[in-house]
Amino acid sequence: MKKRILVTGGAGFLGSHLCERLLNDGNDVICVDNFFTGRKENIAHLLSNPYFEMLRHDVTFSLYVEVDQIYNLACPASPVHYQFDPVQTTKTSVHGAINMLGLAKRTKARIFQASTSEVYGDPEIHPQPESYWGKVNPIGIRSCYDEGKRCAETLFFDYHRQHNVDIRIARIFNTYGPRMHPSDGRVVSNFIVQALQGQNITIYGDGSQTRSFCYVDDLIDGIVRLMNLEEGSTGPINLGNGSEFTMRELAEKVIRLTRSKSQLIFQPLPQDDPRQRRPDLGLAKEKLSWQPSIALDEGLKMTINYFEALCGSPSGLDGLLNFHRQSA
Numbered sequence: 001m002k003k004r005i006l007v008t009g010g011a012g013f014l015g016s017h018l019c020e021r022l023l024n025d026g027n028d029v030i031c032v033d034n035f036f037t038g039r040k041e042n043i044a045h046l047l048s049n050p051y052f053e054m055l056r057h058d059v060t061f062s063l064y065v066e067v068d069q070i071y072n073l074a075c076p077a078s079p080v081h082y083q084f085d086p087v088q089t090t091k092t093s094v095h096g097a098i099n100m101l102g103l104a105k106r107t108k109a110r111i112f113q114a115s116t117s118e119v120y121g122d123p124e125i126h127p128q129p130e131s132y133w134g135k136v137n138p139i140g141i142r143s144c145y146d147e148g149k150r151c152a153e154t155l156f157f158d159y160h161r162q163h164n165v166d167i168r169i170a171r172i173f174n175t176y177g178p179r180m181h182p183s184d185g186r187v188v189s190n191f192i193v194q195a196l197q198g199q200n201i202t203i204y205g206d207g208s209q210t211r212s213f214c215y216v217d218d219l220i221d222g223i224v225r226l227m228n229l230e231e232g233s234t235g236p237i238n239l240g241n242g243s244e245f246t247m248r249e250l251a252e253k254v255i256r257l258t259r260s261k262s263q264l265i266f267q268p269l270p271q272d273d274p275r276q277r278r279p280d281l282g283l284a285k286e287k288l289s290w291q292p293s294i295a296l297d298e299g300l301k302m303t304i305n306y307f308e309a310l311c312g313s314p315s316g317l318d319g320l321l322n323f324h325r326q327s328a
């Protein structure tokens with residue numbers, strides 16, 4: 001049955017893929033975004049669809065629409081962007097969650113929260129199961145994001161217990177793919193853009209820290225499965241890919257796949273940068289019958305193709321990088 005679905009952060013990297021998937025499934029989609037890190041280009045191809053609607057709106061302000069489901073993705077996601085205006089980052093997570101939960105309460109809509117592996121901080125347990133409470137610095141430069149997302153999880157559970165709101169929480173681990181912003185500073189986009197431009201590849205620290213990278217299509221499938229489980233399936237559920245790589249291994253893969261002549265250079269490790277990260281996917285497999293199917297090499301090739309095409313597009317990769325530097 002066709003549902004009317006609100007996607008906040010819908011012009012961003014993950015949000016635009018989610019809007020596309022929900023439209024393909026036959027739904028009516030309202031996309032809300034303030035374009036802080038999102039781009040019109042990510043959703044331009046959807047604008048001619050009569051079942052797609054775009055609202056420029058900041059989720060820290062209230063929003064009155066009538067919907068059946070809400071996917072709450074609005075929030076800058078990369079360290080460079082969430083640290084640009086940290087107070088606004090916390091407001092987006094906390095006030096944004098309150099407003100969207102208020103909307104869900106009034107309309108009786110089911111609501112999904114894009115939480116993050118960052119709620120585990122710099123983890124002492126490896127891989128991270130959902131039962132782990134995390135090791136997060138409450139006053140560091142990553143705290144606006146980590147604690148904002150932790151508080152959002154608290155609000156989701158309190159609206160669930162106090163007001164019976166039907167909630168879904170996924171803790172998303174590092175995800176990559178086409179439509180990542182070329183200047184958002186995340187490691188996959190940084191390495192690919194640097195390799196394509198023949199610049200040095202910037203490894204922070206000695207490159208032995210690890211991450212587990214999930215291709216966007218796998219992740220979106222997991223999110224939609226979680227949203228459509230029977231009532232009472234609140235989560236939190238980890239979503240990501242279980243294969244773990246060091247940043248040095250990632251850099252070497254990107255150089256090989258782009259046939260780049262770029263060299264590795266080593267820069268200081270940012271404060272509170274987690275040493276290791278890999279999801280325990282036991283719960284996702286059991287509850288969602290889901291596991292990622294796209295290996296890193298395959299996903300990187302599709303992502304490299306996207307950035308190569310961006311280099312040849314009218315706005316151009318250089319233009320986009322410069323534009324973004326000016327507007328930041």
Ligand code: NAD
Pocket residue numbers: 008009010011012013014015032033034035036037038039057058059060072073074075076077078092096114115116117171172173174175176181
């Ligand atoms: P993104 O920056 O591409 O998308 C975020 C979107 O939210 C952007 O379009 C931005 O303009 C919008 N936005 C920001 N503040 C807003 C506000 N106040 N009001 C309305 N819109 C606002 O990042 P993404 O990778 O697509 O992340 C989407 C969500 O998934 C975020 O909540 C992020 O925390 C979460 N997440 C992503 C990852 C990942 O690896 N990509 C990992 C964990 C969690």
Ligand code: UDP
Pocket residue numbers: 061062063064065098099100101102103104105106107
């Ligand atoms: N809200 C919204 N849209 C709605 C309903 C509520 O944006 O359709 C916002 C509104 O700003 C409100 C917040 O959600 O302050 C929390 O709503 P709730 O009903 O929980 O609290 P209250 O209105 O009692 O403060």
Ligand code: UDP
Pocket residue numbers: 078079174185186187188190191202203204205209211247269270273274
């Ligand atoms: N990183 C790096 N070079 C870069 C960008 C990031 O070595 O140009 C490292 C970063 O220090 C971290 C890892 O890559 O250890 C993942 O960083 P990202 O910002 O993508 O995600 P997060 O730290 O939020 O997991």
